Amino acid sequence: MAKRYIIIGSGAAGLEAATAIRTADSLGNITVVSEESWPYYSRIRIGEVVDGRSEPDKLALRLPNWYDEQKINLLLKSRVTRIVHAKKQVQLADGQLLDYDSLLIATGARAFVPNFPGSDLAKTLRFMADAVALRQAIVGVKRAVVIGGGLLGLELAASLAKAGLAVTVVERNNRLLPRQLDLVAGELVLELLQRQGIDFVLPASTAQIRQENNGLSVDMDDGCSLPADLVLVSAGVRPAIELAQAAGIEVDQGILINDQMQTSIPGIYAAGDCAEHRGQLYGIWPASSEQGRFAGRAMAGLDVTYAGTTRMVTLKVAEIGVFSMGKTGDEDGEVQAERSGDDYKRLVRDENGVLIGATLVGDLSERRHILMALTAGKPYP
Amino acid sequence: MRYVCIVCGYIYDPAHGDPVAGIPPGTAFEDLPDSWVCPECAASKEMFEPVKEGE
Numbered sequence: 001m002a003k004r005y006i007i008i009g010s011g012a013a014g015l016e017a018a019t020a021i022r023t024a025d026s027l028g029n030i031t032v033v034s035e036e037s038w039p040y041y042s043r044i045r046i047g048e049v050v051d052g053r054s055e056p057d058k059l060a061l062r063l064p065n066w067y068d069e070q071k072i073n074l075l076l077k078s079r080v081t082r083i084v085h086a087k088k089q090v091q092l093a094d095g096q097l098l099d100y101d102s103l104l105i106a107t108g109a110r111a112f113v114p115n116f117p118g119s120d121l122a123k124t125l126r127f128m129a130d131a132v133a134l135r136q137a138i139v140g141v142k143r144a145v146v147i148g149g150g151l152l153g154l155e156l157a158a159s160l161a162k163a164g165l166a167v168t169v170v171e172r173n174n175r176l177l178p179r180q181l182d183l184v185a186g187e188l189v190l191e192l193l194q195r196q197g198i199d200f201v202l203p204a205s206t207a208q209i210r211q212e213n214n215g216l217s218v219d220m221d222d223g224c225s226l227p228a229d230l231v232l233v234s235a236g237v238r239p240a241i242e243l244a245q246a247a248g249i250e251v252d253q254g255i256l257i258n259d260q261m262q263t264s265i266p267g268i269y270a271a272g273d274c275a276e277h278r279g280q281l282y283g284i285w286p287a288s289s290e291q292g293r294f295a296g297r298a299m300a301g302l303d304v305t306y307a308g309t310t311r312m313v314t315l316k317v318a319e320i321g322v323f324s325m326g327k328t329g330d331e332d333g334e335v336q337a338e339r340s341g342d343d344y345k346r347l348v349r350d351e352n353g354v355l356i357g358a359t360l361v362g363d364l365s366e367r368r369h370i371l372m373a374l375t376a377g378k379p380y381p
Numbered sequence: 382m383r384y385v386c387i388v389c390g391y392i393y394d395p396a397h398g399d400p401v402a403g404i405p406p407g408t409a410f411e412d413l414p415d416s417w418v419c420p421e422c423a424a425s426k427e428m429f430e431p432v433k434e435g436e
Contacts, residue, residue, distance in 0.1 A: 042420060042422065042423075044389060044421055044423075045422065045423050048423070060401055061420055062401070063400045066400075285389050285390065285421065285422075286389060289390065290390075314387045315388065316424060316428075367387075368430070
């Protein structure tokens with residue numbers, strides 16, 4: 001009998017898994033259950049829907065007829081309410097029970113909103129439905145505040161600025177992208193974004209959001225307030241693990257998986273933003289799609305060993321190129337930094353002159369040589 | 382040859398093309414129009430590197 005596969009979630013992990021299963025097993029019954037209304041799309045690009053540069057359909061990562069061609073049964077706007085692993089079944093919100101031989105939990109992550117008074121007045125951007133709603137919500141709106149100056153917060157701020165809003169970003173660190181960039185690079189990115197018309201308040205912590213007669217007010221810890229028509233929170237994500245937890249699957253911050261992508265219950269796998277592998281929660285697209293491919297092959301009965309995903313070193317922050325690799329701290333070695341116009345290059349070498357880390361902002365043309373020098377341990381240039 | 386987007390990790394495989402963007406299977410990376418962008422993250426063509434096959 002054909003093997004029955006059920007995948008919960010239609011993001012990168014879920015769909016890459018479905019694709020990998022179909023490649024390995026041409027006869028299996030594959031069902032993908034998703035709460036979302038849009039089939040597999042590029043989550044990275046949903047900001048383009050907010051500012052009108054793109055449309056939901058244009059961000060699809062598969063043609064509409066692909067699902068039929070691949071015989072993948074896609075159930076959109078459907079929610080799994082329960083995993084009954086003793087019977088190898090999942091239950092949908094409408095009561096329907098589906099049988100599986102192999103189940104993948106790829107439920108992803110949700111936007112995290114810190115718990116301060118009035119936080120329910122803020123919006124988040126995580127799903128295509130959020131992007132479509134936000135596009136409507138910004139019509140006629142003049143002032144937006146984005147709480148959180150990380151990668152996604154900056155992208156969102158740039159989208160809103162493109163749509164013509166006056167945007168202020170509130171960041172609790174004293175500079176942008178502290179995990180990715182040194183002080184000078186962080187300041188350059190700040191300056192480039194300011195030139196795109198975005199204002200910054202940092203370091204600053206949000207104490208509360210208040211509804212006022214003529215809009216909202218974002219109040220800081222230091223007593224300052226920012227008036228806004230719209231407030232967005234971009235403070236990271238949290239893995240969606242409730243379904244797994246309720247089924248008795250072992251979880252920590254994420255759903256625990258081994259190198260074969262298996263959870264603690266036989267026949268149940270997990271991948272993507274909801275999964276925790278060797279203590280790592282990635283929360284990045286390349287890791288989710290890679291884990292999905294591994295999970296799909298494992299579910300189809302192939303031997304796999306997932307050893308983790310190399311974190312990407314190139315970023316695009318609101319169309320500004322940023323490259324950072326290796327050791328980039330001031331204490332790591334001898335630093336040579338040079339800013340010319342809007343471009344920045346910072347190289348870190350050890351006592352023998354060997355390149356051990358690099359940061360580029362703007363002009364990324366040298367990254368290929370730097371990458372080779374770093375991986376080969378050769379002197380540079 | 383396959384190409385990888387160094388921003389998001391998307392792999393352009395000429396065997397599949399990019400049907401959603403109207404790029405038919407069999408289109409070499411070099412033959413993609415300059416206006417083509419990464420379907421996952423919208424990076425431009427210059428952000429792609431050749432994939433060393435066999436890895």
